[in-house]
Amino acid sequence: MTLQLLDITVRDKQAHPRLAGRMTGHVRALLSEVAGGQEQTHDLNISVWADMPSESSDTDIEMALMLKAADIIARLKANLGPDEA
Template sequence: MTLELIDIAVQDSQSHPRLAGRVTGHVRAVLSEMLDGREQTHELSIPVWADIADGTSQSDIDLALMLKAAKIVARLKLSLQSPP
């Protein structure tokens, strides 16, 4: 089984209602899985958060949220790997 991240994008983001400097949102991740010679595509909506400094640009906020989601996907891939 191979699982690859083929697309990632921020769906939405907003300031946390109670924690100053924290942004929450959802990231759409598209994964491609090859299993028994067949390709399957999986679309996930991953809830994420990031602590952001004042004055951070929206593109940097989006990047921070996508990096959080990519780490979550990496942990998912690691947990799905077959033992040697």
């Protein structure tokens, strides 16, 4: 089985209501899985957060949220094991 990240985008983002400097949001990740010769796509919505300096730009915030989501996906793939990823 192979798992490949096709696309990753920030769906929404907002400042945390109580924690200063923390941004929260949702990242959409589109994955392709090939198992047993068949391909299937998975559309995931991942809740993420990042602590950011107050002067961070929207681009920096979106990049931090996407990196958090990519880290979650990497851990998912690692937990599948070498025979399954």
